[in-house]
Amino acid sequence: MSPIIPRSEQLIHSISWQSELSGAINDLDSLLQYTGNKASDIEGLDTGHLSFPLRVPHPYASRIEQGNPHDPLLRQVLPLAAENHRVPGYISDPLDEASSNITPGIIHKYHGRVLLILTGACAINCRYCFRREFPYAENQNSMGEWQQALDYIRQDSSISEVIFSGGDPLLNSDKKLQQLTRSIADIEHVKRLRIHTRLPVVIPQRVTDEMLNWLTETRLQPVVVIHTNHAAEIDNQVTQALIRLRDKGITLLNQAVLLKGINDNVDTLKQLSERLFQAGVLPYYLHLLDKIQGAAHFDSDESSAQRLLGQLSAHLPGYLMPKLVREIAGEASKTLLLPLL
Ligand SMILES: *Cc1c(COP(=O)(O)O)cnc(C)c1O
Ligand code: SF4
Numbered sequence: 068m069s070p071i072i073p074r075s076e077q078l079i080h081s082i083s084w085q086s087e088l089s090g091a092i093n094d095l096d097s098l099l100q101y102t103g104n105k106a107s108d109i110e111g112l113d114t115g116h117l118s119f120p121l122r123v124p125h126p127y128a129s130r131i132e133q134g135n136p137h138d139p140l141l142r143q144v145l146p147l148a149a150e151n152h153r154v155p156g157y158i159s160d161p162l163d164e165a166s167s168n169i170t171p172g173i174i175h176k177y178h179g180r181v182l183l184i185l186t187g188a189c190a191i192n193c194r195y196c197f198r199r200e201f202p203y204a205e206n207q208n209s210m211g212e213w214q215q216a217l218d219y220i221r222q223d224s225s226i227s228e229v230i231f232s233g234g235d236p237l238l239n240s241d242k243k244l245q246q247l248t249r250s251i252a253d254i255e256h257v258k259r260l261r262i263h264t265r266l267p268v269v270i271p272q273r274v275t276d277e278m279l280n281w282l283t284e285t286r287l288q289p290v291v292v293i294h295t296n297h298a299a300e301i302d303n304q305v306t307q308a309l310i311r312l313r314d315k316g317i318t319l320l321n322q323a324v325l326l327k328g329i330n331d332n333v334d335t336l337k338q339l340s341e342r343l344f345q346a347g348v349l350p351y352y353l354h355l356l357d358k359i360q361g362a363a364h365f366d367s368d369e370s371s372a373q374r375l376l377g378q379l380s381a382h383l384p385g386y387l388m389p390k391l392v393r394e395i396a397g398e399a400s401k402t403l404l405l406p407l408l
Contacts, residue, residue: 084272088190088238091124095146098123102141103133113146119361121146122192127269130302139297139329143193147364150194154363161358163396170219172212177400180228182263183216185236185247190269195326195356195365213247221254228259237266241277245284252285260287263322265294268301271308283315290318292351296330298342306346313347320351323389325372326365333378340387350389352401357394369393369404376406 092098095114098121099106106112123144132138167176174182189196220226229251236244251257262282266273282289291312295301301309313319321343325331330339340350353376356366367375376391392401 082272084266084270084275087124087126087270087272091122091190092128093120093122095121098128098141098144101125101128102131102135102138104136104141109136109145111147111149113148113150117146119146119150119194119196120192122189124190124270126271126304127191127300130299132299137328139335140299142329143195143296143326144191146194149364150361152363153360157358157360157363159360161396162394170215173216173219174232175219175223175226179225180230180261181220181223181226182230182232183236184233185231185244186234186238188238189233189235190238190266190273193265195324195362196359213250217250217254220251220257224256227256228261229257230261230263232263235264235266236262237264237273237278241275241281245277245281248281248285248287252287258288259290260285261290261292263292263294267291267293267308267312268295268305271304274308274311279311279315282312282317288318290320292320292322293348294322294324295343296323296326296339297335298338301342301346309346309348319346319348321348321389322352322354323350324354324356324365325367325375325391326356327367329365331367331372331375333375333382336375336379336389337382340383340389344387350387353389353391354401355391355393355404370407373404373407376404377408380406380408 092101095106095112099109106114121144127140127144131140135141164174164176167174172184174184176182220229231244231247248260251260260282282291293309309319323330323339330336336353343350355369355372356362358366372391376388380388388406391404391406393404395402
């Protein structure tokens with residue numbers, strides 16, 4: 068006799084991550100309808116043509132509270148007219164990545180770590196994205212071109228860690244990722260493989276058996292850094308996917324972005340850290356927003372952020388405190404901002 072599987076689980080397992088991806092919500096009317104909102108109830112909506120398209124897979128959209136135009140998950144994906152406002156100081160390449168991007172698909176800014184852009188695309192389009200203006204079209208590598216990245220890593224023995232990034236690197240097939248990982252493992256001086264991804268949060272089915280396999284089959288020490296900004300993004304399915312990674316001995320960290328009106332208060336950040344820990348994840352970075360054109364309405368100023376972290380530290384054990392950082396072009400690492408008590 069086969070065990071009785073709860074209906075919700077049957078559903079989630081019967082839809083592949085690829086189907087969830089291709090079936091993602093990609094227009095405003097569908098998003099509003101799915102979340103029980105009316106355009107007339109939402110102030111400042113951008114109903115025109117979007118240069119940065121709308122994209123929200125259903126597993127993520129299903130966590131948005133019905134009929135709440137201020138829902139913190141909805142706000143991360145909802146296009147607003149404010150994105151089209153030019154605000155002084157907010158520019159298209161605030162990190163000056165163009166100048167560290169000498170070989171296409173490779174960003175080598177920090178000592179010992181090299182970041183590979185495995186795709187420009189993401190499973191979800193976050194409106195505050197720091198890469199919304201990045202020239203990804205020039206960084207679309209096919210596997211053949213990855214030879215160039217491998218040659219680059221091979222000739223620089225100071226590189227001990229390779230980071231798969233994007234876009235979202237897990238949009239690539241497990242087969243491709245396995246080939247690339249095996250080739251990197253053949254380079255002796257590389258010790259760690261890090262994956263920067265939001266997919267386990269956006270479409271938890273992406274954590275496949277094949278993924279667990281390529282991540283753990285080589286001698287490289289695996290680290291997965293997810294991206295989530297609010298506890299409500301981590302439902303049971305996401306927790307199960309993360310626990311599966313954790314059970315394989317993979318180090319799990321989270322980076323969040325401090326977003327005005329979404330998570331810029333003590334309670335929300337406290338709940339985020341606690342929910343992450345329940346799912347086997349430690350908070351890593353809390354990023355101050357990069358000063359990207361079109362995202363100024365999400366930005367908080369530095370000293371309020373530092374005071375917020377000071378208050379947070381009175382509510383959490385030290386190991387659940389994220390490091391508040393800002394990225395400054397030309398610096399040798401992210402810049403740490405201390406909590407103000
Ligand atoms: C943030 C970042 C890294 C990783 O930095 P860590 O401090 O090690 O997390 C590596 N390369 C680039 C280009 C980055 O922006
Ligand atoms: S998942 Fe990350 S890279 Fe992709 S759109 Fe969101 S913030 Fe940008």
